[in-house]
Structure formats: structure tokens, C-alpha cells
Amino acid sequence: MVVPIENYLLLSAAVFCTGLFGILTRRNALMFLISVELMLNAANINLVAFSHYHGSVTGQTFSLFTLALAAAEVAVGIGIILVLYRNFNDVDVTKATTMRW
Amino acid sequence: MVETAFELVPVIALLPFVSFLIALFAGEFARKMLPKGGALPGILATGGSLLLSLWAFVTVSGGKTYHESIVWVAGDGTFDLHLGVFVDPLSAMMLVIVSLVAFLVHIFSLGYMNDEGETGLPRYYAGLGLFSFSMLSFVFADNLLMAFMFFELVGLCSYLLIGFWFREQGPPSAAKKAFLVTRFGDYFFLIGVVGVFATFGTAQFVGDHSFPHMAQQALEEGTTEGITTLFGLDPQAWFAVLGLLVLGGVVGKSAQFPLHTWLPDAMEGPTPVSALIHAATMVAAGVYLVARMYGFYAMLPTVLAIIAFVGGFTALFAATMGVVKDEIKQVLAYSTISQYGYMMLGLGAGGYVAATFHLMTHAFFKALLFLGAGSVIIAMHHNEDMWDMGGLKERMPVTYWTFLSGSLALAGIVPFAGFWSKDEVLYTALVHGMENPILLGAYAMGLLAVFFTGFYTFRMVLLTFHGEPRTDTARDPHGVGWNVKFPLVVLGILAATVGLVNMTPVAEATGMHIEFLHQWLSGPLHATNAHFYEELVVGSFGEAAHLSPLLPGAVSLGLALAGAGLAWTLYSAPSPARHTEKLGSAKTLLFNNYYQDEYQVWLAEGVTLPFARAADKFDQGVIDGVVNGVSSVSLFGGSRIKRIQSGIVTNYALMLVLSFVVLLVFLGITGGWF
Numbered sequence: 001m002v003v004p005i006e007n008y009l010l011l012s013a014a015v016f017c018t019g020l021f022g023i024l025t026r027r028n029a030l031m032f033l034i035s036v037e038l039m040l041n042a043a044n045i046n047l048v049a050f051s052h053y054h055g056s057v058t059g060q061t062f063s064l065f066t067l068a069l070a071a072a073e074v075a076v077g078i079g080i081i082l083v084l085y086r087n088f089n090d091v092d093v094t095k096a097t098t099m100r101w
Numbered sequence: 102m103v104e105t106a107f108e109l110v111p112v113i114a115l116l117p118f119v120s121f122l123i124a125l126f127a128g129e130f131a132r133k134m135l136p137k138g139g140a141l142p143g144i145l146a147t148g149g150s151l152l153l154s155l156w157a158f159v160t161v162s163g164g165k166t167y168h169e170s171i172v173w174v175a176g177d178g179t180f181d182l183h184l185g186v187f188v189d190p191l192s193a194m195m196l197v198i199v200s201l202v203a204f205l206v207h208i209f210s211l212g213y214m215n216d217e218g219e220t221g222l223p224r225y226y227a228g229l230g231l232f233s234f235s236m237l238s239f240v241f242a243d244n245l246l247m248a249f250m251f252f253e254l255v256g257l258c259s260y261l262l263i264g265f266w267f268r269e270q271g272p273p274s275a276a277k278k279a280f281l282v283t284r285f286g287d288y289f290f291l292i293g294v295v296g297v298f299a300t301f302g303t304a305q306f307v308g309d310h311s312f313p314h315m316a317q318q319a320l321e322e323g324t325t326e327g328i329t330t331l332f333g334l335d336p337q338a339w340f341a342v343l344g345l346l347v348l349g350g351v352v353g354k355s356a357q358f359p360l361h362t363w364l365p366d367a368m369e370g371p372t373p374v375s376a377l378i379h380a381a382t383m384v385a386a387g388v389y390l391v392a393r394m395y396g397f398y399a400m401l402p403t404v405l406a407i408i409a410f411v412g413g414f415t416a417l418f419a420a421t422m423g424v425v426k427d428e429i430k431q432v433l434a435y436s437t438i439s440q441y442g443y444m445m446l447g448l449g450a451g452g453y454v455a456a457t458f459h460l461m462t463h464a465f466f467k468a469l470l471f472l473g474a475g476s477v478i479i480a481m482h483h484n485e486d487m488w489d490m491g492g493l494k495e496r497m498p499v500t501y502w503t504f505l506s507g508s509l510a511l512a513g514i515v516p517f518a519g520f521w522s523k524d525e526v527l528y529t530a531l532v533h534g535m536e537n538p539i540l541l542g543a544y545a546m547g548l549l550a551v552f553f554t555g556f557y558t559f560r561m562v563l564l565t566f567h568g569e570p571r572t573d574t575a576r577d578p579h580g581v582g583w584n585v586k587f588p589l590v591v592l593g594i595l596a597a598t599v600g601l602v603n604m605t606p607v608a609e610a611t612g613m614h615i616e617f618l619h620q621w622l623s624g625p626l627h628a629t630n631a632h633f634y635e636e637l638v639v640g641s642f643g644e645a646a647h648l649s650p651l652l653p654g655a656v657s658l659g660l661a662l663a664g665a666g667l668a669w670t671l672y673s674a675p676s677p678a679r680h681t682e683k684l685g686s687a688k689t690l691l692f693n694n695y696y697q698d699e700y701q702v703w704l705a706e707g708v709t710l711p712f713a714r715a716a717d718k719f720d721q722g723v724i725d726g727v728v729n730g731v732s733s734v735s736l737f738g739g740s741r742i743k744r745i746q747s748g749i750v751t752n753y754a755l756m757l758v759l760s761f762v763v764l765l766v767f768l769g770i771t772g773g774w775f
Contacts, residue, residue: 020758023751023754024751024754024755024758025751027751032750093749093750093751094749094751096748096750097747097748097749098748099748100746100747100748100749
């Protein structure tokens with residue numbers, strides 16, 4: 001069964017926009033992290049789809065790197081969220097506004 | 102021997118500098134170690150300078166000159182700045198004059214300052230030492246910049262010494278006035294120095310690479326290599342501008358009209374200082390500078406005519422003011438201005454020898470007159486009003502006879518020094534003025550001033566020494582010691598005899614070669630040779646008219662005698678009356694010095710001050726306004742734009758996304774994606 005490339009791209013765009021929507025509307029920092037994961041994985045879908053389309057494994061290899069990167073990013077992000085909670089007793093990103101003008 | 106004499110020339114200046122240091126530091130830290138308040142180191146130093154100067158003088162007489170300089174600031178790809186020693190007949194003569202007068206003034210100060218129990222003596226002798234040092238260094242300076250530096254030091258020292266009694270009201274303000282007025286002239290001098298450097302790339306007085314020589318090349322042969330004239334002027338005009346700029350400093354220092362106003366006020370200083378300032382240092386510096394760079398001026402007929410006219414005018418102008426003064430030092434002050442006017446007249450008329458001659462004779466007789474006046478002032482318990490004196494002739498004979506010798510010299514009575522030199526100045530002005538109306542006008546004013554000089558000189562002598570004593574102090578004056586009489590006697594003899602070195606009328610009448618000063622100044626070095634200067638002057642003014650010096654000499658002698666005679670008829674009575682009332686409104690004018698001070702104060706307060714205020718307003722309002730405006734726009738803008746830093750991460754993310762979208766749309770439109 002051959003799935004046309006457009007379907008992959010549409011899926012990827014839908015996932016990416018979901019992630020973007022999450023970042024722009026959510027106030028909970030954990031939801032931020034989840035949204036970022038969504039966006040990253042949307043990119044991964046693209047990589048794998050094109051890799052398959054061109055018949056080369058380079059894109060798939062890159063997607064592995066992206067996964068590793070995402071794991072690292074989550075580790076750092078969770079760390080930031082912990083500190084945020086310790087300082088503000090909350091994980092609401094709109095509360096942590098001490099570093100503005 | 103020859104080399105040693107010349108190598109020791111810098112020591113001539115350094116000795117007084119050492120005495121300055123001694124008086125300064127010992128006076129501050131070890132006053133007990135300093136006998137006579139610093140007078141002895143000063144006397145020894147200037148005495149040593151005098152001996153070394155005489156040695157240099159004798160060596161120059163042997164037909165040698167000396168020029169040595171060191172690079173003080175090395176220029177990278179441009180000119181260097183030098184400090185140098187230049188000894189030729191002119192500077193050798195001036196070295197002797199300055200060190201002799203300084204030496205005698207130091208001795209006189211023992212009587213005038215030490216014996217009178219003045220305080221602050223180390224400060225006084227430190228000032229004298231620095232003054233002598235500056236002037237001596239100025240004399241042997243070999244370039245214009247070095248001359249300028251010591252010119253300024255001389256001005257500073259005069260400020261310090263005029264304001265010596267700084268606790269009283271008059272001296273500090275007189276010192277400030279002297280400093281500011283001469284500084285006004287020196288400002289032009291400074292621009293002139295910069296201009297000379299910019300034009301010639303050198304400020305040396307002598308040598309192949311010297312500015313008078315380069316100027317001569319440019320004017321006579323048209324070789325303008327290495328010469329940059331500014332403002333598109335041709336060399337002749339531009340050199341005249343440079344000459345006039347340097348002349349600004351000369352007019353200020355030598356108290357020529359209109360910058361003469363500081364000099365009468367400078368009488369507030371101690372009398373020995375006045376003697377030093379008027380005879381050998383400060384005021385002489387201006388005229389000496391013109392003589393030093395005469396090779397430059399001699400090629401510029403316009404500048405020469407201006408010098409001559411200013412000099413002649415000043416001679417007459419100051420002499421008329423001296424006629425009505427009541428204080429002995431004031432009369433002498435105006436006579437100084439007038440006599441320096443004669444020197445300027447001589448230089449401007451092309452009489453290099455005549456002016457130098459008058460500079461020399463004047464140094465001796467004016468130092469003598471000031472020291473004599475100082476002696477009278479000691480005797481009168483520091484009362485300077487001549488109407489309180491009278492009859493001092495019997496009570497202080499040494500002072501009287503020496504003072505009389507100086508007065509005869511000042512008035513120009515044969516055979517005293519002033520006659521010969523003043524006569525030669527006037528004669529030169531006349532022979533060159535036969536063709537040139539400006540010079541002739543200057544000559545006429547100078548000639549008329551002879552009459553006034555004779556009058557005020559003898560009015561001063563008669564009021565001070567003759568007649569009956571008019572006060573108790575004059576009846577029983579304070580005695581003066583040897584330290585006052587010795588300088589007076591030395592200078593008295595010189596004032597009577599020094600004129601004999603250059604008796605032009607006698608030489609002309611008898612055909613004898615007795616113009617020794619003329620021969621001396623026509624010395625070994627061609628570039629500063631009096632004959633060479635004469636050729637240049639002939640190039641500027643044309644050939645001098647052939648006149649016998651006898652008749653002009655007789656006329657000026659007759660006028661001097663007439664002035665003296667008028668003074669005799671008016672003031673020789675036992676108790677003379679004040680005749681100034683008869684002058685009517687002219688008297689008020691003369692007493693107020695032609696309102697020169699008033700108009701200069703008006704210039705400062707009525708013109709300069711509003712102008713300065715307007716400039717300040719412009720600066721504060723427009724210039725600063727623009728700068729402040731620019732900064733307040735960015736301040737205001739910053740205070741508004743900073744609001745987008747809300748601290749909410751979501752907003753930042755939104756902005757990132759929006760910006761990215763905008764960028765995409767922009768790239769899409771310009772890239773033709775749609």
C-alpha cells in the first residue's frame with residue numbers, strides 16, 4: 001500500500017499546529033513541554049516520510065537524533081519547571097513575570 | 102676657550118634658576134638657612150651670569166658666533182621642535198644688559214626690601230630669580246617657539262612680582278591686569294607661531310632652514326619650495342599677516358598703544374621689580390623679539406610702516422600723559438611706554454642699529470631712574486607723591502646726581518646716553534620718511550614727543566629734588582645705605598657714557614670711525630648682520646635719503662632743551678605752583694589717560710560680555726538643545742517599547758510566531774511564491 005506523501009505532510013502540519021496552539025494558549029508549563037514534543041514529532045514525521053519517499057535512510061537517522069534531542073530537552077525542561085514551582089509555588093507560566101521591565 | 106665660553110651660555114640662565122630653586126625651597130623648609138631672605142644666592146647667581154655674559158660678549162667680539170640646538174620633540178613625518186642656544190652680537194649684548202640690570206636690582210633689593218623689613222622675602226627673590234632666568238633664556242633662544250615659551254614665563258613672573266604685596270588691594274588687581282592685557286597680545290603671538298610652523302615647517306631664527314631665510318628666498322627669488330601660504334594669499338601678503346600676528350605679542354609686552362594700559366598699573370609692584378620689568382626684562386622682551394627676527398620684518402614694508410607708526414604714536418601719546426602725573430613712578434611708567442615707542446619707531450623705520458642702541462641705553466638709564474625713584478621712595482617712607490617732596494637735592498646728593506644723569510639721558514640732552522640713541526632713531530625715521538609719508542608722520546610724532554619728554558623729565562626732577570621741602574618727611578628723609586647707592590653710581594656712570602659707543606652725528610661731522618655699536622652689530626654672522634638688514638630695508642623702502650645727521654640732531658636737542666626750559670620756568674621756584682589747572686579740560690583728559698582704561702573696560706563689559714552671554718545662550722540652547730532632544734527622544738521611545746518585555750512566555754512565543762509568519766509572507770511576496 002502506497003500512501004501518498006501529501007497525507008504525511010497533512011498529518012505533520014496538523015500535529016505541528018496542535019503543538020503551536022498548545023504553546024500559545026496553555027498556561028501550565030507541563031502542557032508547554034507536551035506541546036513542544038508534539039511539534040518536534042511533527043518534524044520527525046516529515047523526516048521519516050521524505051526519507052521513505054526518496055528511498056534513503058538519512059532522514060530516519062536524523063529523526064533518531066531528534067528523539068535524543070527531545071529527551072534531553074524534556075530533562076532540562078522538567079528541571080526548569082521544578083525550579084519554577086519551587087520559586088512561585090505554581091507551574092503557571094503567566095505568574096512568573098519577575099524578569100520583565 | 103672660545104668653545105667653553107659658548108658652552109657656558111646656558112649656565113647664564115641656569116644660575117638664576119638655581120637661585121630661584123634655593124629661595125623657593127629653602128624659604129619654605131629651612132628659612133633659617135637662608136641669609137637675607139634669599140638675596141645672597143640671587144646676587145651670586147646674577148653676578149655669575151654677568152661674568153659669563155661678559156665672557157661670551159668678549160668672545161663674540163673676537164668674531165665668533167654660536168648656534169647649538171637639541172631636538173626637544175621629534176616630529177614623525179613633520180617638523181621637529183627645538184630648544185637651542187644662539188649667541189650673536191645682538192643676543193650677547195642683551196645678555197650683558199639683562200644680567201647687569203638683574204644683578205644691580207638684586208643688590209638694590211637689599212636696601213629696598215630687606216632693610217625696610219618686608220616679609221615674604223624668599224618669595225620675592227624666587228620671583229626675581231625666575232624672572233632673570235626666563236628673560237636670559239628668552240634672549241638666547243634660537244627659535245620662535247622657545248622664545249614664545251620664555252616670553253610667557255616672563256609674563257608669569259611679572260604677574261607674580263607685581264602682585265607681590267597681595268594682601269593690599271591694588272597690587273593683585275594690577276597683576277591680573279598686566280597678565281590679562283599681555284595675554285591678549287600673546288594670543289596673537291601664539292597664532293603667529295603656529296602660522297610660522299604651518300608656513301615654513303620651522304621656527305628657527307638663523308640657518309639655511311630658518312624662516313627669515315626661507316621667506317627671503319620666496320620673496321626675492323620666488324622659490325616657494327617648502328612654503329605653504331594659507332587663505333590663498335601670495336607670500337608677501339601672507340608673511341605680512343604672520344608678522345602682524347607675532348607683532349600682537351610684541352605690542353602687548355612692550356606696552357604699545359593700545360595694549361599699554363597694564364604698564365602704569367604695574368607700578369603697584371615693588372620698585373626694584375619695576376626697574377627690572379621696564380629696563381631689561383618684560384617690556385624689553387617685545388622689542389627684542391622684533392630685533393631678533395628682524396630679517397623677517399625687514400622684508401615687509403607694510404608691517405614695518407605699521408610698527409613705525411604705532412611706535413611713533415605711542416611715543417607721543419604716552420609722553421603727553423606723563424606730563425600731568427603727580428607720582429614719581431607714574432611719570433617714569435609713561436616715560437617707559439614712550440621710550441619703547443621710540444624703539445618701535447626705530448625698528449619700523451629700518452633702524453635696526455638705532456633701535457638696538459636705544460634698547461641698550463634705555464635699559465641703563467631707565468633702570469637708573471627707577472632705582473633712583475626707589476631710593477627717593479625709601480627716603481620718603483613710601484610716599485610717592487612728588488608734591489610732598491622737594492629739596493631732596495641737598496639731603497641725598499648721590500641719588501640726586503645719579504638721578505640727574507638718568508634724567509638728562511631720558512630727556513635726550515647731549516652728551517648723555519639717551520641723546521645719541523634717540524637722535525639716531527629719529528634720524529633713521531627721517532631719512533626713510535622722506536619718501537614715505539607714514540614714516541614721516543611717525544617721525545613727526547616722535548620729534549614732538551621729544552619736547553614732552555624733556556618737559557616731564559625735568560618737571561619730575563625739579564619737583565622731587567629742587568625747591569623747598571614741602572613736608573616734614575622731605576625735610577628729614579630716611580637715609581639710604583651702600584646697597585642703594587652702589588647700583589645708582591654704576592648705572593649713573595653708564596647712563597652718562599654708554600651713548601658714546603655710537604655717536605653718529607660726531608662720526609659724520611668729523612669723519613672718524615667711532616660708530617662702535619654699528620660695527621659690533623655688523624658682526625660675523627651674515628644672517629643677523631646689521632648691513633644685511635640694511636640691504637633688506639633698502640629693498641623694502643628704497644634707498645634712504647642722504648641727509649646730514651647734524652641738523653635733525655640739533656632740532657631734537659633744541660626741542661628737548663625747550664621742554665626742559667619750560668619745566669624750569671614753571672617749576673623751579675622754591676615752592677612751585679601746580680600749573681596743570683591751566684590746561685583746562687585737557688587736564689582731565691590727561692589725568693584720565695585719554696579714558697583708555699574706561700574704553701577698554703567698556704569693550705570688555707559692554708561688548709565682549711553680552712557677546713559671550715549670547716554665545717553661552719546659543720551653546721546652552723541650540724547646541725545642547727539638539728543633543729538633549731535626541732537623547733530625550735530615545736529615552737521616551739525606550740520607555741514605551743520596553744513594555745513588550747511583559748515577562749509572560751506565551752507573549753514571547755506569540756511574537757516569535759507572528760514575526761515568523763510576517764517573514765514568511767514577506768519572503769513569499771518578494772520571492773514570488775504566490
